[in-house]
Amino acid sequence: MIKKIDSNTMGKKNVGWLKSTFHFSFDEYSNPDHNNFGVLRVLNDDIIQPNTGFDKHPHSNMEIVTYVIDGEISHADSLGYKRTLSRGNVQYMGAGTGVNHSEYNLSNESVRLLQIWIYPDIEEREPDYGDFRFDPNDRKNKWLHIVSSKEGDAPVKINQDVNFYVLELDENLEINFNLGEGRQAYLVQIEGTSIINQIDLKPKDALEIIEDSINIKSTKPSHFIIIEMKKS
Template sequence: MSAEKVKLIPRPSHERGHADHGWLKTFHTFAFAAYTDWNHMQFGSLRVINEDRVEPHTGFGTHGHREFEIFSYVVAGELQHKDSMGNVEVLKRGDLQMTSAGTGIRHSEHSHGDKQVHFLQIWAQPGQSGLKPQYFTRHFTDDEKKDRWAKIVAPLGDDDVSTDREAAGAAPVHAPLALYASLVSPGRAVAHTAQRHKAYLHLIQTSGYNPGNATGGAVTVSVAGQQTTLREGDGCYVHLTPGVEIKVENTGDRIAEVVLFDLE
């Protein structure tokens, strides 16, 4: 694929939607709550990426959702999840929970313990409506992500995706979307061959809360001869065709925690 047909569109961290509620510090990649930006409403089936920090002993009270696939990826601290399906769970670093809201669920999420919890809240639009609500949980160690991609979410029906509530491997999602995570060491690179026509990359803000210009770790994203550099909190839209390689090289001085969405 020629470089002219590939598009890399940076999403700088400081341009994301942002709110500081005291108990919650949050960034919105896409329009969410009071943040509206018609240029960043969603990307394919990906509707929400919120990077949230919730202070100890606080959180999101019980509220409802329907017709979304909602998953949380815990970066640091502990997140307590409760829902109307009877699931009660404390999620720690490396844990991922997937709630297929379907016809409707109610849930709450709170910081657990005496430390702030830092996590990504992600929503995808399902490929069909009226699904039965379901809950899945998965755990991935840092070693599984060190200098390689760990597939942590994948479309239901993929050969390596289990529909068990708890299992090894990726959590199932009712959308044309796969999510990969990696911890890339300085000087190392990881590559992914795109399976679909879009990708979105996000470099997690692991060095600490920063509403200003992105600092901290750095990676360079290369696709078909085009490049862009991301710092912590930055993201990048990618338009491409299946089979094209996406390379992520750590060009900074610390481990970079990166997530990559491969989607339609």
């Protein structure tokens, strides 16, 4: 089963310094038919203006992954970590029993990133942090496995049975992605345009995929993320 989620139907917020597209219910945006997709609870496409950002605030009992699309984001948290990440880099925060963090764009260019929240396998774990800087060539015209469970083999490991893959596909190239029995995935067209199983996708559109295989053909240079998980 494959279902398209058109970005025009998603939640939107623009408060000047922050412009967001909400794939699922978040903040003032409520969509009872789209609160989550399996263990995927939040996927926000955020654009943060220069010299602004999220002041220090708390989280708990959520696995939080940030994927940077453009620009640089500077992170600081109550665990003592301070990092600045750029395009293609991944940041992970296991909020567990509680952690405070801030995220700032300290540059003169806007930042675009995906903020992704995953329900943990067990609540009240000790908080954790990690990040990884990937070689962009490793996602060029091939799937790059960036996030897995703690038992998986991706560089970034979180407390849930999920896998994140990213891909940058040159124009007019094709690639497949196959889901096994009992698995589902959420795909986002981050940049560019494509045709997937005869479905046209534009930037920020998404697909829900359940126990199915897809063929992707890029009609413009394209950038994708897939979040694969156990079928709910």
